[in-house]
Amino acid sequence: MIEVIIYLSSGLFLGWSLGANDAANIFGTAVGSKMVKFSTAALIMTIFVILGSVVSGAGASHTLGALGQVGTLPAAFVVAFAAAVAVSWMTKLSLPVSTSHSIVGGIIGWNLYSGYATDLSVLREIVGAWIFSPVLSAFFAVVLYFAFRKWLNNARVHLLQLDFYTRWGLLIVGAFGAYSLGANNIANVMGVFTGIMEIPAYNLSIFSFSGAQQLFLLGGIAISVGVVTYSKRVMLTVGSNIMDISPIGAFIVVLASSTTLFVFASAGLKDFLIMLGLPSFPLVPVSSSQAVVGAVLGLGLAKGGRNINFKLLGKIGVGWILTPITAAVISFILLFFMQNVFIRSVV
Amino acid sequence: MPHILFGRSKELEIEITEYLDLVNQGALTFKRDLKRYVQKDFELFEESLTDIKKIENNADEHQKDIKYKLYKYMLIPESRADVLNIIEEIDTITDLAKEVIYEISIEKPVIPAGLESDFLELVENSAEAVDMLVKCVRAFFEEISQVNDYVNKVHFYEHQADKNEERLKRKIFSDQCEEIEIAYKLQLRYFIEEIAALSDQAEMVSEDVSVAAVKRRI
Numbered sequence: 337m338i339e340v341i342i343y344l345s346s347g348l349f350l351g352w353s354l355g356a357n358d359a360a361n362i363f364g365t366a367v368g369s370k371m372v373k374f375s376t377a378a379l380i381m382t383i384f385v386i387l388g389s390v391v392s393g394a395g396a397s398h399t400l401g402a403l404g405q406v407g408t409l410p411a412a413f414v415v416a417f418a419a420a421v422a423v424s425w426m427t428k429l430s431l432p433v434s435t436s437h438s439i440v441g442g443i444i445g446w447n448l449y450s451g452y453a454t455d456l457s458v459l460r461e462i463v464g465a466w467i468f469s470p471v472l473s474a475f476f477a478v479v480l481y482f483a484f485r486k487w488l489n490n491a492r493v494h495l496l497q498l499d500f501y502t503r504w505g506l507l508i509v510g511a512f513g514a515y516s517l518g519a520n521n522i523a524n525v526m527g528v529f530t531g532i533m534e535i536p537a538y539n540l541s542i543f544s545f546s547g548a549q550q551l552f553l554l555g556g557i558a559i560s561v562g563v564v565t566y567s568k569r570v571m572l573t574v575g576s577n578i579m580d581i582s583p584i585g586a587f588i589v590v591l592a593s594s595t596t597l598f599v600f601a602s603a604g605l606k607d608f609l610i611m612l613g614l615p616s617f618p619l620v621p622v623s624s625s626q627a628v629v630g631a632v633l634g635l636g637l638a639k640g641g642r643n644i645n646f647k648l649l650g651k652i653g654v655g656w657i658l659t660p661i662t663a664a665v666i667s668f669i670l671l672f673f674m675q676n677v678f679i680r681s682v683v
Numbered sequence: 684m685p686h687i688l689f690g691r692s693k694e695l696e697i698e699i700t701e702y703l704d705l706v707n708q709g710a711l712t713f714k715r716d717l718k719r720y721v722q723k724d725f726e727l728f729e730e731s732l733t734d735i736k737k738i739e740n741n742a743d744e745h746q747k748d749i750k751y752k753l754y755k756y757m758l759i760p761e762s763r764a765d766v767l768n769i770i771e772e773i774d775t776i777t778d779l780a781k782e783v784i785y786e787i788s789i790e791k792p793v794i795p796a797g798l799e800s801d802f803l804e805l806v807e808n809s810a811e812a813v814d815m816l817v818k819c820v821r822a823f824f825e826e827i828s829q830v831n832d833y834v835n836k837v838h839f840y841e842h843q844a845d846k847n848e849e850r851l852k853r854k855i856f857s858d859q860c861e862e863i864e865i866a867y868k869l870q871l872r873y874f875i876e877e878i879a880a881l882s883d884q885a886e887m888v889s890e891d892v893s894v895a896a897v898k899r900r901i
Contacts (some may be wrong), residue, residue: 495825621808
């Protein structure tokens with residue numbers, strides 16, 4: 337039992353750092369500009385991250401399993417640990433980093449070490465989703481911007497009422513954002529463990545929690561601990577950095593990026609689109625930070641801005657390439673140590 | 684819970700509307716009183732002297748209440764600061780109007796013959812600038828796209844008042860009024876500047892409203 341907890345700890349640490357960093361993508365502007373109290377934001381985040389993880393976390397997790405089914409618990413520990421190390425290291429170097437990119441690198445590292453061929457079609461699907469997600473997020477932001485502008489011009493809402501709506505709107509999209517973050521990114525935290533650990537389903541009178549869902553619950557709690565213990569300072573930095581975004585702008589950015597995360601996580605939406613004969617989105621963990629950057633760029637474009645920050649775009653590209661490679665290398669080296677120094681089977 | 688909070692924002696909305704009504708009434712009363720004085724209807728002028736004081740007191744009460752409610756109820760912090768600033772600055776106008784009327788009642792300056800229409804024009808333009816400012820602030824709350832139109836109108840009337848002010852001063856200090864003692868001339872200059880100050884203050888507030896409106900864009 338203790339060994340299992342130790343093995344899970346790397347995933348939980350990854351969850352903690354996800355909560356500490358990514359909560360700011362959802363509530364950063366609202367808390368940083370004092371529109372929403374941190375305690376309120378943390379409470380909403382906690383509830384909805386856990387809900388999203390448990391209810392909708394399976395889809396993106398399944399895709400990670402298809403990329404490479406890490407075979408043993410020590411190996412899963414190493415993969416998640418390598419991802420966590422890569423995230424911490426690159427954060428320290430001030431490079432934009434995402435647990436989604438990192439965990440994929442970790443899994444590929446395991447594939448390389450164990451000699452399993454990486455399913456290239458799945459990898460293509462994942463990388464495609466990474467590239468497409470900021471673009472989609474920008475698109476959503478543009479559409480929302482024009483829709484809201486039209487509504488504001490026609491509806492003649494009193495400024496005080498508008499502030500009232502905006503504040504509640506930020507709370508509601510914050511809840512949606514937290515749900516989507518949990519649904520999409522819980523795969524990074526617990527995805528490598530779900531295929532290995534045999535946990536019996538837990539039956540409550542109406543609900544039944546599968547083994548994977550119990551792991552997702554644990555991961556969701558780890559994310560929440562990250563939110564409560566560490567995200568405040570990140571939020572205050574984000575809030576003061578992007579103050580030139582108006583409150584309604586912040587609402588649009590959060591809604592656009594959360595919708596992006598949601599479409600890459602919701603199996604229900606995927607089935608619905610397939611039923612309608614429309615192209616569906618693969619269920620892939622994507623980066624919430626990049627979705628936010630995409631939305632901010634989209635908003636800037638819609639407002640007629642011509643100054644696209646190419647440096648920022650370049651950094652996103654670096655994130656796609658450098659993070660997985662770093663994680664893969666770390667994963668490969670640590671697997672070697674786990675196998676040969678700690679004498680634990682990793683294949 | 685939302686409807687309770689929503690009710691509160693409605694309460695504040697009504698309070699602000701009433702406050703702006705009072706600022707408007709202040710400007711109208713200011714115009715009426717000065718007209719009576721310039722036309723030498725001194726009896727009526729003194730009779731209605733307390734009107735402007737009542738309006739000013741009432742506006743002060745509203746202003747205090749609005750400040751309190753702005754802090755107590757839901758409002759986005761940044762827009763709270765903007766609204767507070769506008770409300771405080773606009774209050775200066777009503778104070779100024781009351782001050783001018785009361786000082787005229789105390790000092791009883793003599794308006795030189797032949798300058799009445801110039802005085803009335805100055806009063807008219809200054810009061811009109813305030814009227815446009817009130818419309819501008821209402822637009823800021825209710826229809827933000829109209830703010831700039833009103834800001835331009837405030838500028839226009841302020842500019843007219845400036846011209847009136849200069850013309851009057853030139854006439855007073857010219858040969859046309861050589862029989863008037865310098866002390867009286869200086870007293871007149873003081874009142875001309877005070878009357879024109881209303882439009883200056885209106886212009887300053889309209890600038891603040893214009894900036895606050897830009898910040899409100901998505």
